[in-house]
Amino acid sequence: MFLSLRSVGIALLSMSVLSLQAASALTPDVTGIWLTDDGEGAVEIRPCGDARCGQIVWLKQPLDAHGQPLHDVNNPSAAARSRTLCGTEILSGLRRQDDGSWDGGSIYDPEEGKTYTVTLKPVGDAKLEVTGYVGIKALSETVTWTRRDTQLTRCNPDTKSRAAQ
Numbered sequence: 001m002f003l004s005l006r007s008v009g010i011a012l013l014s015m016s017v018l019s020l021q022a023a024s025a026l027t028p029d030v031t032g033i034w035l036t037d038d039g040e041g042a043v044e045i046r047p048c049g050d051a052r053c054g055q056i057v058w059l060k061q062p063l064d065a066h067g068q069p070l071h072d073v074n075n076p077s078a079a080a081r082s083r084t085l086c087g088t089e090i091l092s093g094l095r096r097q098d099d100g101s102w103d104g105g106s107i108y109d110p111e112e113g114k115t116y117t118v119t120l121k122p123v124g125d126a127k128l129e130v131t132g133y134v135g136i137k138a139l140s141e142t143v144t145w146t147r148r149d150t151q152l153t154r155c156n157p158d159t160k161s162r163a164a165q
Contacts (some may be wrong), residue, residue: 003065005142006130015059021084023060023080023131024148028100028122028124028125029121029122030045030052030094030102030122030128031045031047031052032044032045032147032148033044033045033147034128034145034146034147035145035147035148036091037102037130037143037144037145038056039060040054040059040060040061041056041058042057042058042059042148042152043057043090043091043093043145043151044057045120045140047090049070050095050097051092051093051094051095052091052094052096052102052105052120053089053091053092053093053094053099053105054072054089054090054091054092055087055088055090055091056085056087056088056110056155057086057087057152057154057155058153058154058155059086059155062085062087062155064149066083069084069085069086069155070084070085071083071084072084072085072088072110073093074110074111074112075110075111075113076114085110086156088108088109088110090108090109090110090117091105091106091108091118091120092105092106092116092130093106094120095103099123100121101119101120101121102119102120102121102123103119103120105117105118105120106118107130107132109132111151116132116133116134117132117133117134118130118131118132118133119131119137119161123144125147126146126147127145127146127147128141128144128145128146128147129143129144130143130144132144136155
């Protein structure tokens, strides 16, 4: 009984696909609330169809010097500069990859007013490597966000009072 090369190839391919699916199923999902690397904000990542997207839900300093909510003043679009930072969607279009990472999306940095291609890679249940880049990944910057298990007082784009930690 000899197996044909084709049969062996199909069997190996099937085992590879099953292994990748099992590894992907074991990788933690990125859905949840994440504290940014500098501790100045939190982003809630949620399903958007079969992709993931995320918006700012907490800011350490949500108000300007006049007690008004911070606005997206660095946005290259003049029309978007009047929107509040709280509630701004900064992640979009992320799709799960076979290795458990999320790729193919974009991240908006309101401090710079720039949008980058992004990859998210869960590190255990509590850490998330966020890699932003323009063009090629070799010219990237990676920061680590931390899952926030305890509830933050969500900022409200219409509020006039300081949000609590």
